[in-house]
Amino acid sequence: MLGGQQVGAGAGVPAARSARCTDSALFAVVIELLREVGFDRLTIDAVAARAHVSKATVYRRWDGKAELVVAALRDRHVGVLNPPDTGSLRGDLIELLRATAAICVADCDLMQALTFAMRTNPELERLVRHQVLPAGRVASTAILVRAAARAEIPPEAGERELFHDLAPSLMxxxxxAHGLPADDAFLTQVVDQVLIPVLLYHPDRPSHA
Structure with a gap:
């Protein structure tokens, strides 16, 4: 039962009706149910019933719940992290953090539920790590390519794993985790004191300590 209505098989849904459900509509249902019941209680039956498709329609595309959830997450963030070219590395990074912060605020409850689920579901953790997280690097990589072309950073700076992990982790x-605001003062501090120094770090330079 879900919301007072049975969310059973959905197997009797006519094929023509099932075909009208686009991937985006199906993914929207997945995100909706994730918010309502969490990953552990989400079922393919419930997704199929609310999306008005058959379970067979879902299983033809995805092997199981974890694969479907990851596909929905990837679809949700396509095009979101595409900050404009401001003409400078600093400006680009601030815009990237603004976009990242907006996603975190909008999906705070969703991220908390998934983070908890990943601790007990190795398959979900593996799929998120290998399919969702790398997709988030598209925007940051584009920013670093532009910055290297402007000679603001050395070309090899874009290969530093620490940089790509820092921004999403801090947000x-x-x-x-802490429910604090990520205002422009905080974002600027992260860019000026953390991200740019990491990109400009040179291991051969003598320490000033």
């Missing part, structure tokens, strides 16, 4: 920690 998640501040907004999702």
């Amino acid at each position: 998640m920690s501040r907004i999702v």
